[in-house]
Each structure stands twice: as C-alpha cells, then as structure tokens.
Amino acid sequence: MTQDWIRIHPxxxxxxxxxxxxxxxxxxxxxxxxxxxxxAHKVALTDLAPGDAVVRYGALLGTARSFVPRGSHVHEQxxxxxxxxxxxxxxxxPFAAPAVxxxxxxEHAFNGYRNQQGYAGTRNLLGxxxxxxxxxxxxxxxxxxxxxxxxxxxxxxxxxxxLNHDYGCGVAIDAPExxxxxxxxQSLLGHPNFAADPLVVGLxxxxxxxxxxxxxxxxRDVLLLQDFAGYDAMLTAILTEAERKLARLxxxxxxxxxxxxxxxxxxxxxxxAFSGMTANPAAGIASDLLVAAGATVxxxxxxxxxxxxxxxxxxxxxxxxxxxxxxxxxWYDRYLAAGGVDRSANPTPGNKQxxxxxxxxxxxxxxxxxxRAPITEVLAPGQRxxxxxxxxxxxxxxxxxxxxxxxxSGITLQVFTTGRGTPYNxxxxxxxxxxxxxxxxxxxxxxxxxxxxxxxxxRLSLEQAGRALFRQILAVASGEKTRAxxxxxxxxxxxxxxxxxx
Ligand code: CA
Numbered sequence: 001m002t003q004d005w006i007r008i009h010p011x012x013x014x015x016x017x018x019x020x021x022x023x024x025x026x027x028x029x030x031x032x033x034x035x036x037x038x039x040a041h042k043v044a045l046t047d048l049a050p051g052d053a054v055v056r057y058g059a060l061l062g063t064a065r066s067f068v069p070r071g072s073h074v075h076e077q078x079x080x081x082x083x084x085x086x087x088x089x090x091x092x093x094p095f096a097a098p099a100v101x102x103x104x105x106x107e108h109a110f111n112g113y114r115n116q117q118g119y120a121g122t123r124n125l126l127g128x129x130x131x132x133x134x135x136x137x138x139x140x141x142x143x144x145x146x147x148x149x150x151x152x153x154x155x156x157x158x159x160x161x162x163l164n165h166d167y168g169c170g171v172a173i174d175a176p177e178x179x180x181x182x183x184x185x186q187s188l189l190g191h192p193n194f195a196a197d198p199l200v201v202g203l204x205x206x207x208x209x210x211x212x213x214x215x216x217x218x219x220r221d222v223l224l225l226q227d228f229a230g231y232d233a234m235l236t237a238i239l240t241e242a243e244r245k246l247a248r249l250x251x252x253x254x255x256x257x258x259x260x261x262x263x264x265x266x267x268x269x270x271x272x273a274f275s276g277m278t279a280n281p282a283a284g285i286a287s288d289l290l291v292a293a294g295a296t297v298x299x300x301x302x303x304x305x306x307x308x309x310x311x312x313x314x315x316x317x318x319x320x321x322x323x324x325x326x327x328x329x330x331w332y333d334r335y336l337a338a339g340g341v342d343r344s345a346n347p348t349p350g351n352k353q354x355x356x357x358x359x360x361x362x363x364x365x366x367x368x369x370x371x372r373a374p375i376t377e378v379l380a381p382g383q384r385x386x387x388x389x390x391x392x393x394x395x396x397x398x399x400x401x402x403x404x405x406x407x408x409s410g411i412t413l414q415v416f417t418t419g420r421g422t423p424y425n426x427x428x429x430x431x432x433x434x435x436x437x438x439x440x441x442x443x444x445x446x447x448x449x450x451x452x453x454x455x456x457x458x459r460l461s462l463e464q465a466g467r468a469l470f471r472q473i474l475a476v477a478s479g480e481k482t483r484a485x486x487x488x489x490x491x492x493x494x495x496x497x498x499x500x501x502x
Contacts, residue, residue: 002028003027003028003029004017004018004019004021004025004027004028005017005018005027005028005029005031005043006018006277006456007045008056008057008058008276008277009055009056009057009058010058011055011058012045012055012056012057012058013044013045013046013048013052013053013054013055013056014042014043014044014045014054014055014056014061014074015031015042015043015045016040016041016042016043016056016273016274016277016355017033017037017039017040017041017042017043018039018040018456019039020036020037020038020039021033021036021037021043022036023035023036027043027071031043031045031070031071032071033071033073034069034070034071034072034073035071035072035073036073037073038073038353038355039355040272040273040274040354040355040419040437041073041074041075041273041355042056042073042074042075042273042355042357043071043072043073043074044068044069044070044071044072044074045070046070047067047068047069047070048064048067048068048069048074049064049067050063050064050065050066050067051063051064052064052068054074054079056361056364057276057364057365059308059360059364060082060360061079061081061082061357061358061360061361061364062079062080062081062082062357062358062360063079063080063082064078064079064080065077065078065079065080066078074357075352075357076352076357076358079357079358081344081358081359081360082307082360084306084307084309084343084360085307085309085310087309087326087329087330087333090309090310090313090326091322091323091326093313095316095319095322096314097317097318097374098314098315098316098317098374100315100372100373100374102288102289102291102292102371102372102373103285103288103289103292103463103466103467104292105259105289105290105292105293105470106467107259107293107470107471107474108258108259108293108294109256109257109258109259110122110256110257110259110262110474110477110478111254111255111256111257111477111478111479112254112255112257112261112262112412112477112478113192113193113195113252113253113254113255114255114257114261115192115195115196116196117196118190118192118196118410119192119261119262119263119296119410119412120192120257120261120262120412121192121193121194121195121252121412122192122193122262122412122413122429122430122476122477122478122479123158123159123193123412123428123429123430124156124157124158124193124195124249124252125157125158125159125160125161125193125194125249125428126146126157126159126160126161126194126198126199126242126245126246126249127160127161127162127163127188127191127193127194127197127198127199127428128142128143128160128161128162128163128198128199128200128201128242129162129163129185129188129189129198129199129200129201130162130163130164130165130168130200130201130202131168131185131200131201131202131203131206131208131209131210131213131222132167132168132169132202132203132206132208133164133165133166133167133168133169134168134169134203134206135201135202135203135225136162136164138201138225138231138234138235138238139162139164139201139238140162140164141235142162142235142238142239142242143160143162145235145239146160146239146242146246147159147160149239150239150242150243150246151246153246154246154247154249154250155250156249156250156251156252156253157246157249157250160242161194161427161428161490162427163188163427163428163493164492164493165185165404165492165493165494165495166495167181167184167185167208167495167497168202168206168207168208169203169205169206169207169208170207170501170502171207171208171497171499171500171501171502172499172500172501172502173207173208173212175499175500176499177497177498177499178497178499180380180381180382180496180497180498180499181382181495181496181497181499182208182212182213183380183381183382183383183408184381184382184404184405184408184495184496185208185213185408185495186213186214186382187382187383187384187408187409187410188407188408189213189214190384190410191407191408191410191428192263192410192412193412193428193429194428195248195249195252197245197248199223199238199241199242199245200213200214200221200222200223201222201223201224201225201238202222202223202224202225203224203225203226204224204225204226204227205226210222210224223237223238223241254478254479258294259290259293259294259295259474260294260295260296260388262290262295262296262412262413262477263295263296263297263298263385263410263411263412264290264295264296264297264298264411264412264413264414264415264473264477265297265298265299265300265393265403265406265407265409265411265413265414265415266283266287266297266298266299266300266369266370266414266415266417267299267300267301267399267402267403267406267414267415267416267417268280268301268304268365268366268369268416268417268418269399269416269417269418269422269424270348270350270351270354270399270418270419270420270421270422271351271354271356271362271365271366271417271418271419271420271436272351272354272355272356272419272420272436272437273354273355273356273361273365273419274354274355274419274436274437274453274456275354275365275366275417275418275419275436276361276364276365276366276368277365277436277455277456278436278437278452278453278454278455278456278462278465279369279417279418279419279434279435279436279452279453280365280366280367280368280369280417280436281368281369281462281466282434282452282455282462282465282466282469283368283369283371283415283417283434283452283466283469284368284369284370284371284372284466285371285462285463285465285466285467285469285470286371286415286466286467286469286470286473287299287369287370287371287373287390288371288372288373288466289466289467289470290470290473291371291373291389291390292373294388295388296385296387296388296389296391297370297371297373297389297390297391298379298385298391298392298393298406298409298411299367299369299370299390299391299392299393300392300393300394300395300397300402300405300406301366301395301396301397301402302328302329302332302394302395302396302397303332303336303343303345303346303359303396303397304346304359304362304363304366304367304397305329305363305366305367305392306329306332306333306343306359306363307343307359307360307363307364308363308364308366308367309325309326309329311367312325312367312370312375312392313325313326315372315373315374315375316374316375317374317375317376317389321375321376321377321378324377324378325375325378325392327378328378328380328392328394331394332394335498343359344358344359346359346362346397347359347362350420351420353420354419354420366397369415369417370390370392371390373389373390374389374390375389375390375391375392376388376389376390376391377389377391377392378391378392378393378394379391379392379393379394379409380394381393381394381395381405381496382405382408382409382496383409384409384410385409385410393405393406393409395496396496398494399416399422399424399491400424400491400492400494401494401495401496403416403424403426403431403491403494404426404493404494404495404496405495405496407426407428407429407493411429412429412477413429413430413431413432413473413476413477414426414429414430414431414432415431415432415434415469415473416431416432416433416434417434417435417436417452418433418434418435418436418440419435419436419437419440420440421435421440421443421444421447421448423447423484423489424484424491425482425484425485425489425490425491426490426491427490427491427493430476430481430482430484430485431482431484431485432449432450432469432472432473432476432482433447433448433449433450433482433483433484434448434449434450434451434452434469435448435450435451435452435453436452436453437453437456437457438451438453438454438456438457438458439453440453441453446483446487447483447484447487448483449472449476449482449483450468450469450472452465452469
C-alpha cells in the first residue's frame with residue numbers, strides 16, 4: 001500500500017500525514033495512527049520519552065513534554081519549543097564565505113518597462129502617494145474620476161493606484177524609530193512600477209512635511225489640498241496633474257530586458273505543515289534560478305527566520321552582511337520584548353490548525369523559500385537595495401506589513417506561498433499566489449495561480465515545480481495577469497510604524 005506520511009530528513013523523529021487519519025488507521029510503512037491525526041499534522045515515528053528531541057527538517061523543534069508513543073499525534077501541547085539561536089554566540093563564530101552552485105536558468109530576459117535608472121517596472125502605473133491619511137477621501141474620489149474620465153484615453157497605462165496609509169500626522173515624528181515609516185514613504189516615491197514619478201498629495205499642516213518626506217527640490221512638485229478653494233478646485237488640480245503624468249506614462253512600452261533589471265519579493269502567509277515541503281522549497285528553487293540569472297530577490301519576515309538565523313548566517317556573503325543580519329534580529333528581539341511578548345507570538349490559530357506546532361517549525365519551513373543562494377545584502381525596513389542577488393529585507397511577518405515594506409523597497413512582483421489560502425494582493429505589484437496543497441488550488445481555482453501541491457499530488461519533483469514557477473514569474477513580470485489582479489483585489493498600504501502615536 002502507499003504510505004500516508006512524509007519524512008523530510010533522515011534524522012526526523014516526526015513525519016507529516018498526507019491524509020486525515022482516524023485512530024487505528026494503517027498509515028503504511030509499518031506505522032499505525034494511535035490518535036485521530038488531522039491532515040498535515042505530525043505523527044511520531046518513534047516512541048518519544050519526556051525530554052526526547054522532536055526533530056523535523058533535521059532541526060530540533062523542541063522536546064517531548066510527556067511520553068509520546070510511536071504513531072501518536074505530535075502537536076503544540078506535547079512539544080516544549082526549542083530556544084532560539086544565541087545571537088552573541090553566533091556573532092563570535094569565525095566567518096566562512098558560503099560556497100554553493102546554483103541551478104542553471106534556461107531564460108535570461110523578461111519584457112518590462114525600462115526606467116532611466118534602477119530596476120524596470122512590471123506594470124505601467126500612475127501612482128498616487130499621500131503624505132497623510134487626511135487626504136484619502138479626496139484621493140479616492142479623484143481615482144474614480146481618473147479611471148472613468150482619463151484612463152480610457154491612455155491605453156498604454158495599466159491603471160492608477162493610490163497608496164493611502166495612516167502615517168503622516170498624530171505621530172512622534174522625531175522618535176528614533178520614526179525613521180522606518182518615513183523611509184518607507186521616501187522609498188516608495190522611487191518605485192519602478194510608477195516610473196519613479198508618483199503624484200504626491202498632502203494636506204498642508206501635517207507633521208510629515210514635504211521637505212521631510214522628499215527634500216526641498218521635490219517639494220515644489222506636490223499638491224497640498226489646503227492651497228485650493230474647496231473640493232472642486234482640489235479635484236481639478238489633482239486631475240490636471242494626473243493627466244500630465246499620464247501623458248508621460250503613455251509613451252512607455254514593454255521591451256526585452258535582462259533579468260538584472262527585475263526585482264521581486266518572496267513571502268508566505270497562512271502557512272501549513274505542507275508549506276515547508278512543497279510551496280516554499282519550490283519558491284526557493286525559483287529564487288535560485290532568478291539569482292543565477294542576475295535578478296534581485298528579497299525575502300523577509302524577521303520573526304519567521306529568527307529560529308533559523310544560524311542557517312542564514314552561514315549564507316552571508318561577507319562578515320558585514322552577517323553582522324547586519326544579526327543586528328536586525330537583535331532589534332526585533334528588543335522590539336518584541338518591549339511589547340511584552342517573544343517570537344512565540346507569531347504562529348496563528350490557522351497555522352496551528354494547519355499542523356504547525358510552534359515558531360521553530362514555522363521558521364524552518366519559511367526560510368526554504370530563500371533557496372540556497374548566498375545573501376548579498378541586509379536591508380532595514382523600507383530601505384532600497386544597492387546590490388543584486390538574494391537580499392534579506394527585515395520586515396515583520398504580517399502579510400500586509402511585509403508586502404507594503406517590500407513594495408517600498410522596490411519589488412515589482414511578489415511570490416506568495418500559502419497553505420490556508422488568502423485573497424491578499426498588493427495594489428502596485430502583481431502577487432503570484434502559490435498553494436502548498438492541491439486541495440486548496442481545487443477549492444480556490446480562481447484565486448490560486450500556481451499549485452506547488454503537485455509535488456505531492458502529481459509526484460512532481462521540487463526541481464520541476466521550481467522551474468515551472470520560475471517561468472510563471474517571468475510571464476507575470478512580462479504582463480500576464482495574476483488571478484487577484486484580474487479580480488481587481490488589493491490590500492491597503494500598511495506601513496511599519498514602531499514609533500509612538502501621539
Ligand atoms: Ca507573512
């Protein structure tokens with residue numbers, strides 16, 4: 001009979017069941033379920049005494065709290081989570097440059113919108129960036145008018161996007177950590193999908209002044225609503241400025257460009273126990289192919305890499321990169337401690353229902369989407385990269401905040417792996433949704449773009465899945481619409497603001 005469980009690494013003491021198993025069911029391979037075990041949850045491969053290692057991915061997830069017989073359901077309640085790697089000890093270890101050979105890509109170009117400098121765009125968008133939430137209502141009306149009255153006359157422009165946010169006023173603008181939200185908005189102004197030329201609209205009395213946001217040079221090129229005599233005058237001014245920018249965008253055309261002009265992000269959300277076996281490692285192979293072809297790939301989610309940071313530190317290209325990586329982990333440890341929590345605050349109820357017992361297990365699956373390439377740079381939240389290759393962009397793991405901060409760092413496409421499913425999408429860059437199980441793809445056919453569950457359901461190799469995903473990334477970067485894009489879905493722009501609100 002077939003075996004209804006998957007062990008990832010020869011050292012593992014637990015496996016993941018590939019079907020929901022009632023107590024007494026023969027799981028194949030000489031294993032019988034002692035308990036009811038939900039789909040994607042873990043089963044003990046050996047008798048575990050209290051204190052025995054619970055190992056998955058060859059990594060220590062924790063120790064057994066009580067006696068766990070072979071064939072039992074292993075879950076949050078019977079595992080004591082392992083401690084995270086000690087950062088001081090990690091920093092004291094001698095540095096060794098990583099040596100890795102990446103898979104060979106069979107494509108090296110995509111059709112994008114060239115920019116005067118920096119990365120190319122994957123979409124040709126009129127971007128509108130407010131300096132403060134107070135103007136959002138007027139901007140929403142302006143966007144409706146631009147869509148109805150102006151866009152039909154500019155067929156080569158893909159759309160208009162307003163990135164409303166809640167920063168800009170009522171905040172401690174001089175707090176040390178305010179650098180993060182301010183930098184996020186500054187970086188956004190140079191986004192490749194906006195041709196680095198969005199329309200900036202402020203109110204006039206906000207704390208985030210235009211000089212502070214964009215410098216005195218750019219501040220002349222901005223609309224302040226308090227300068228206009230009422231609503232109609234505001235709308236007329238915005239539409240006039242929008243039309244001027246649309247005329248410039250209309251002249252842009254896609255052209256074949258080397259992958260060194262492509263920058264994308266990787267993220268996971270609503271993960272389950274299959275995410276680390278199918279979707280994330282397939283995304284990792286796609287990432288390696290992109291890096292090998294000269295592209296730039298960002299991965300993030302500090303609280304989901306914290307427990308695997310020793311694996312990433314060993315992939316730092318230089319001692320400086322390793323030190324920056326550890327520095328970002330330290331910053332986040334302090335940030336969580338100040339809020340009275342630790343990294344165990346991360347797994348969601350959905351993650352746990354999906355079989356992920358704790359943050360160690362989630363982290364081991366999460367980092368798989370970074371592939372094997374060396375890490376060439378580490379970015380603080382909202383920073384823009386200065387190097388190509390694989391880059392760790394420190395952001396929270398929150399889908400909305402990670403997506404927004406990666407967008408600010410300049411990504412023009414995101415690959416999003418999911419086990420539980422989410423209709424999440426970014427307003428200004430396409431998001432390729434990758435399912436970890438074929439059952440999710442079948443259930444959400446009109447929302448999932450790529451089914452990495454085929455690694456289990458069709459016995460596709462990870463290499464085949466990774467190469468297919470790589471080709472899909474290039475197709476979407478070249479203009480093919482994602483499912484969420486076709487439905488017109490998008491989430492709000494959620495800035496990471498660790499500074500006080502006043
Ligand atoms: Ca996430």
